[in-house]
Amino acid sequence: MLNKKSPSRRVFEVCNVLFLCLIGFVFLAPILHVVFASFSDPVELGRKTGIILWPAGAPTLEGYKIVLNSPNILSGYLNTAFYVVAGTVISTLLTIIGAYCLSRKSFRYRNRVMLFISFTMLFNGGMMPTYMMVRNLGLYDSRWAVIIPSAISVFNLIIMRTSFMEVPDSLEEAARIDGASDLVIMVRIILPLSKAVIAVIVLYYAVAIWNSWFPAMIYLKDRAKYPLQLILREILLTNDTSIMNSSADSVRNVSLYAQLVKYCTIVVATAPILCIYPFIQKYFTKGVMIGSIKG
Amino acid sequence: MIYFLLIPVIVYFVIFSYIPMTGLVMAFQNFTPKGGIFGSPWVGLKHFADFFGSTYFGRLMRNTVMISVLDLLWGFPAPILFALLLNELRSKVFKRTVQTISYMPYFISMVIICGIIADFTSSEGVITDLFVALGGERKNLLGQAGNFRTIYVASNIWQSVGFSSIIYLATLSSVDQELYEAAALDGAGRLRQVWHVTLPGIASTIIIMLILRMGSMLAVGYEKIILLYSPATYETADVISSYVYRKGLQEFNYGYSTAVGFFNSVINTALLVITNAVSRKYSETSLF
DSSP: OOOOOHHHHHHHHHHHHHHHHHHHHHHHHHHHHHHEEEEESSSHHHOOSSSOOSSSOOOOOOHHHHHOOOOOHHHHHHHHHHHHHHHHHHHHHHHHHHHHHHTTTOOOHHHHHHHHHHEOOOOOEEHHHHHHHHHHTTOOOSSSSHTHHHHHHHHHHHHHHHHHHOOOOHHHHHHHTOOHHHHHHHHIHHHHTHHHHHHHHHHHHHHHHHHHHHHHHHOOOOGGGOOHHHHHHHHSOOOOOOGGGSSHHHSHHHHHHHHHHHHHHHHHHHHHHHHHHHHHHHHHHHHHHHOOOOO | OHHHHHHHHHHHHHHIIIIIGGGGGGGBBBOOTTTTHSSSSSOHHHHHHHHHHSSHHHHHHHHHHHHHHHHHHHHHHHHHHHHHHHHOOOOOHHHHHHHHHHHHHSSSHHHHHHHHHHTTSTTTTHHHHHHTTTTTTSSGGGGGGGGHHHHHHHHHHHHHHHHHHHHHHHHHTTSSSSHHHHHHHHHOOOOHHHHIIIIIHHHHHHHHHHHHHHSSOOOOHHHHHHHHHHGHHHHHHHHHHHHHHEEEEEEEOOHHHHHHHHHHHHHHHHHHHHHHHHHHHHHHOOOO
């Protein structure tokens, strides 16, 4: 294959690399700014203008001390941990069951049920009717209100179903001849062969639940049940500084520390995700491809 | 056996998707929680008439459409361009590095992103500093209605361009190399190759993504809007779904809110169906 490179091609390649370096910086810079600012001295932080790419003033852990001592952050984390674990388990189980049943060719009503479920992606009752439903079920101010109403994502179900349909029919037929029931086939044949897609779906649900705040906001009244994101919203977006005053030595000048605490809160809330992220991002890329519709 | 297995799933959809659809009847009532569905007075199309006739209707439609269109105009091509540029890189290491960095913002939660935005655009924020350095006035940028759309769309792109490009990069890698060679032999430079080989190769992916995007045109993500807007920016920030939230769950005007939400859902569905039909007619790709 001829591989002569014209000068304009070389120029393009150099420009491309430079441009993408710039883009990469744009992606990283806000994160770096927040991280370094969180270690900065609050007085210097207030004075400095422009992006912070190194702690301003003497690095300090003062902001982190306040954040990590705040009972709201702790309870937020615990609640979110509960919601993520319980929610992911419930959602994944339901999705597996649904995807399995809808992937069996022998299921006579398969297409009708598929339509029944897919229609909900197209049209739904809307915010108010769903809210009333949850209230009428007695779930208001209950932790289950955060988990159950959004338990099944049709999108995820379709991805899983498509993947289950790839399992060769011969395996199922052989099992049936041996007298296996549907439950046995699902557990002993389909699941072991679908570990990859199940991992992806578990991830999708877990990340969605981790990030979710709106259902908690409309269905929960008791602060003790708030997930982390909702607590963060109060700290970061409603300028509610009462969160910070609940630490033991609140003789601090709150407004001085307000911005520093915000940065520390962001780091404390996002660090776990950014640390796990390199390991899980390959599952996400795989997931997107499994789900891609072969046009 | 299989029918037993399926029961919890069916029950879920009945309870949380289909029964709430019957709740749409609230749109035609002067609904109060005390009266319930059967005890609240019927008002027919009054809520719809109120909504269409209100001074807010024009503003809401305009904001919803404008934010959607701007988001589409800037946000839809961005991942495609990004994927194309990445595809031209020769160093695999550099490509993977940039890719990995580009996905990072996607994993940061919406609340945190908005917290960062609010901080960066406040009167002492970093972006405001940049703005002042370029000759602007020092103000809280997020509180200015004129800035809202830019902030919203730009931050959307920042957060999602990396992740959205995954699917395009995957499709790009499946384009047959021989086609490129054939084009090169015919004298096509890189740009022409992109136009005649690459783009047609990923065309069906682009169309499916576009259909999915169109379907949620009017459902401008209320979560981000609600996190970022304020009464000062309602003029450009308030969209139909944030209005539904405010009327329903903050002002408890259940019937009216349901009516507006109903209108929103109907238009969304119509858009999705239309886009799908158009796509099926003019290309072989469609969602259903």
